[in-house]
Amino acid sequence: MSVLSFRDVSLRYPPRAGLRAANDDRFVLNGINLQVASHELIAIIGRSGSGKTSLLNLAAGFIAPTSGTIAVDDVPIQGPGADRAVVFQDDALYPWLNARDNVAFPLKLNGVSRAARHERAQQLLELVGLGDAGERHIWELSGGMRQRVGIARALAAEPRFLLLDEPLGALDALTRSRMQELLLRVQHRSGAGAVLITHSIDEALILASRVLVLSPHPGRLTAEIEAGFSAEVLAGTPTEKIKASPSFKRLHDALTSLIHSLPNEAAA
Numbered sequence: 207m208s209v210l211s212f213r214d215v216s217l218r219y220p221p222r223a224g225l226r227a228a229n230d231d232r233f234v235l236n237g238i239n240l241q242v243a244s245h246e247l248i249a250i251i252g253r254s255g256s257g258k259t260s261l262l263n264l265a266a267g268f269i270a271p272t273s274g275t276i277a278v279d280d281v282p283i284q285g286p287g288a289d290r291a292v293v294f295q296d297d298a299l300y301p302w303l304n305a306r307d308n309v310a311f312p313l314k315l316n317g318v319s320r321a322a323r324h325e326r327a328q329q330l331l332e333l334v335g336l337g338d339a340g341e342r343h344i345w346e347l348s349g350g351m352r353q354r355v356g357i358a359r360a361l362a363a364e365p366r367f368l369l370l371d372e373p374l375g376a377l378d379a380l381t382r383s384r385m386q387e388l389l390l391r392v393q394h395r396s397g398a399g400a401v402l403i404t405h406s407i408d409e410a411l412i413l414a415s416r417v418l419v420l421s422p423h424p425g426r427l428t429a430e431i432e433a434g435f436s437a438e439v440l441a442g443t444p445t446e447k448i449k450a451s452p453s454f455k456r457l458h459d460a461l462t463s464l465i466h467s468l469p470n471e472a473a474a
C-alpha cells in the first residue's frame with residue numbers, strides 16, 4: 207500500500223516581474239495536511255480560485271511548494287513521475303496519434319516494446335468501453351470518449367495515484383453520470399489512490415470515501431465529510447436511488463451549507 211501525503215504545505219506563486227500587484231505576496235495554499243492511501247478516492251471541492259488545481263499540480267510535481275513536504279511513501283516528490291498520473295479537465299490527448307497510441311504513449315516513454323504496449327493499450331481501451339475505437343483519430347471521438355481515452359492513458363503506466371482535475375466537468379449530465387460510475391470501477395480495479403477535484407457536490411459524494419472542502423484566500427482544508435456511498439455504487443445500486451436516500455440528502459445539505467458559508471471570491 208502507498209500513501210501520498212502533504213505535510214504543512216503552503217504555496218505562494220512568485221510575483222510577476224514588473225507587474226507587482228498589492229496581493230502578489232499572498233499565499234494560495236496554506237497549512238495543507240492530507241493523506242491519501244492506495245484504493246482510496248477522495249474528493250476536493252471548493253470555489254473557483256481556491257487553489258484546487260494548484261494543489262493537484264503540487265502532487266503531480268509540476269510545481270514545488272513554498273514550504274512543507276509532499277511525499278509518496280515518505281519519499282519527497284522531486285518532480286513529475288510515472289507513479290502519479292494526471293487527467294485534466296479538457297482532454298489533453300495528442301491529436302496526431304490515434305486512440306490506441308495515445309493510451310500507449312506513457313508505455314513508449316517507459317521503453318515498453320511496441321507489441322507489448324499495443325496489447326496493454328488494447329486492454330485499457332476495453333476497460334473503459336472503447337475496445338473497438340483504437341484505430342480512431344482523436345477528432346473522430348466524442349467528448350466522453352476522449353475523456354475515457356484520457357483515463358485509460360492515465361492508467362497505462364500503472365500509477366500509484368490518479369490526480370483528476372474536474373475530469374468530467376465538460377460532459378453533459380447523462381454522459382457524466384455514466385462516466386462517474388466507470389471512473390469509480392476503473393479506479394477500484396486499478397488499486398490506485400485517487401484525488402478528484404470537482405465542482406459537483408453530487409459527484410463528490412457519490413464517488414469519494416471522504417470529501418474535503420478547500421476554503422479560499424489562502425486555500426485551506428477546512429472541513430472533511432465521510433461519504434461512503436461509493437461502496438453502494440460498486441455493489442450495483444443505481445446512483446439515482448442513492449441520491450434519493452435520506453442519508454445522501456443529509457450529507458448533500460451539510461456540504462452545501464459548508465460551501466455557502468465560505469468567503470466570497472468577490473470579498474477577497
Ligand SMILES: Nc1ncnc2c1ncn2[C@@H]1O[C@H](COP(=O)(O)OP(=O)(O)OP(=O)(O)O)[C@@H](O)[C@H]1O
Pocket residue numbers: 219220234252253254255256257258259260261
Ligand atoms: N501559475 C500561476 N502563477 C500565478 N498565480 C497562479 C498560477 N496558477 C494559479 N494562480 C492563482 O492561484 C489561485 C488559485 O488558482 P487555482 O487554479 O489553483 O484555483 P482552482 O481552485 O483550481 O480554480 P478553478 O475552480 O477555477 O479551476 C488563483 O488566484 C490563481 O490566479
Ligand SMILES: [Mg+2]
Pocket residue numbers: 258259260
Ligand atoms: Mg482549477
